[in-house]
Amino acid sequence: MDHFLYRNGALYAEDVPVADIAAAVGTPFYVYSTATLLRHYHLFDEALEGMDHMVCYAMKAASNQAILKTLGDAGAGMDVVSGGEYRRARAAGVPGERIVFSGVGKTADEMRTALEGGIRQFNVESEPEMEMLSAVAVSMGKVAPITIRVNPDVDAKTHAKIATGKSENKFGIPIARARAVYAHAANLAGLEVIGIDVHIGSQLTDLTPFEAAYQKVADLTVQLRADGHTIRRLDLGGGLGIPYERSNAAPPLPTDYGAMVKRTLGHLECEVEIEPGRLIAGNAGLMVSKVIYVKSGEGRDFLILDGAMNDLIRPAMYDAYHDIIPVVEPEAGTEQQPYDVVGPVCESGDTFAKRRMMPALAADDLVAFRSAGAYGAVMSSEYNSRPLIPEVLVKGDQFAVIRSRPTFDEMINRDTIPEWV
Numbered sequence: 532m533d534h535f536l537y538r539n540g541a542l543y544a545e546d547v548p549v550a551d552i553a554a555a556v557g558t559p560f561y562v563y564s565t566a567t568l569l570r571h572y573h574l575f576d577e578a579l580e581g582m583d584h585m586v587c588y589a590m591k592a593a594s595n596q597a598i599l600k601t602l603g604d605a606g607a608g609m610d611v612v613s614g615g616e617y618r619r620a621r622a623a624g625v626p627g628e629r630i631v632f633s634g635v636g637k638t639a640d641e642m643r644t645a646l647e648g649g650i651r652q653f654n655v656e657s658e659p660e661m662e663m664l665s666a667v668a669v670s671m672g673k674v675a676p677i678t679i680r681v682n683p684d685v686d687a688k689t690h691a692k693i694a695t696g697k698s699e700n701k702f703g704i705p706i707a708r709a710r711a712v713y714a715h716a717a718n719l720a721g722l723e724v725i726g727i728d729v730h731i732g733s734q735l736t737d738l739t740p741f742e743a744a745y746q747k748v749a750d751l752t753v754q755l756r757a758d759g760h761t762i763r764r765l766d767l768g769g770g771l772g773i774p775y776e777r778s779n780a781a782p783p784l785p786t787d788y789g790a791m792v793k794r795t796l797g798h799l800e801c802e803v804e805i806e807p808g809r810l811i812a813g814n815a816g817l818m819v820s821k822v823i824y825v826k827s828g829e830g831r832d833f834l835i836l837d838g839a840m841n842d843l844i845r846p847a848m849y850d851a852y853h854d855i856i857p858v859v860e861p862e863a864g865t866e867q868q869p870y871d872v873v874g875p876v877c878e879s880g881d882t883f884a885k886r887r888m889m890p891a892l893a894a895d896d897l898v899a900f901r902s903a904g905a906y907g908a909v910m911s912s913e914y915n916s917r918p919l920i921p922e923v924l925v926k927g928d929q930f931a932v933i934r935s936r937p938t939f940d941e942m943i944n945r946d947t948i949p950e951w952v
């Protein structure tokens with residue numbers, strides 16, 4: 532569910548007409564709904580009620596500080612995957628005790644930053660990383676709380692580029708080696724082992740792979756406790772999918788997910804953390820773009836937009852589907868026609884949709900890409916020297932630009948031409 536609905540023939544973001552935002556900030560742009568962000572956070576929080584838990588938003592999905600502050604003020608923790616994300620979360624006011632640090636390639640500098648600023652735990656992904664973290668912590672006179680990310684070798688049944696829980700993926704340690712790796716960690720002076728971490732992939736539309744992975748984590752918890760380790764926290768990762776295509780069966784809800792977590796892990800008396808990213812931010816954002824031209828090709832019409840793959844790369848990168856809807860509501864019974872929806876970038880991959888059925892559109896019409904809040908703005912680039920597009924946050928009848936569009940000068944002046952060129 533989201534807060535982008537038609538009212539009186541116009542698309543609104545909460546109580547603000549999307550066309551008003553377009554008039555104020557220009558196109559293309561991203562717009563997020565505060566109410567949707569908070570609704571999704573609270574759904575997860577409530578789904579785990581009765582268990583000691585923390586919802587740590589995976590901020591790589593959408594990391595604008597206004598979004599982080601919105602969620603952080605509601606009580607969310609953050610899952611960060613770089614020193615930059617750690618700093619951004621802290622700048623948005625999230626305390627270190629609510630930040631977990633994930634990622635396969637944490638550097639010594641990043642570890643130092645987090646240990647100095649405060650951290651809830653590191654989710655460690657390899658033995659070399661364990662040794663590095665221990666050495667860094669010892670050198671600072673600190674002890675780093677850790678979980679170890681296990682790779683449960685479960686097929687998440689999602690797009691190959693976002694599956695992370697099979698043995699061929701780079702993530703975590705093979706679960707079969709877990710007991711040896713935990714024994715190794717227990718011998719490192721700078722580490723305090725407190726739990727287990729698992730994250731099997733993104734955009735999962737079925738609970739079965741989660742349950743298979745969590746069952747393995749439950750068994751491992753019992754085994755590791757028998758080996759003498761303290762396992763008091765289980766980080767269960769993120770990954771719950773969202774309904775990009777409204778005609779498909781809806782993925783499970785956070786409530787169903789929460790019930791499954793309680794069923795598989797509740798008896799272990801552990802504190803649980805979850806790291807949803809997409810489900811919190813995905814449907815909380817639109818990308819709004821304007822038609823530049825309608826071009827008739829051979830046997831097809833192209834809708835050429837001012838937004839492109841550099842602004843929203845998901846269709847090019849993951850073959851992702853996004854609903855694309857007109858900002859002016861089509862009248863009931865309006866005939867639809869097929870369009871290839873493309874951007875101006877000089878690559879054939881700059882195609883958002885092929886033969887998409889839409890009502891007739893003309894130059895200057897506005898369209899909105901639904902479910903663009905997660906892995907949208909954060910993955911954008913300035914390819915083709917197209918300035919990063921602005922981000923806007925709506926709350927009720929208020930809206931504000933939360934990241935401005937750089938001017939052409941700002942973009943161009945980031946280059947330096949050495950005098951010897």
Ligand SMILES: *Cc1c(COP(=O)(O)O)cnc(C)c1O
Pocket residue numbers: 589591592610633634730732733734768769770771806807808809810905
């Ligand atoms: C990307 C990621 C997440 C979030 O995944 P979503 O599919 O957006 O929920 C959570 N945890 C880790 C370790 C990740 O890498």
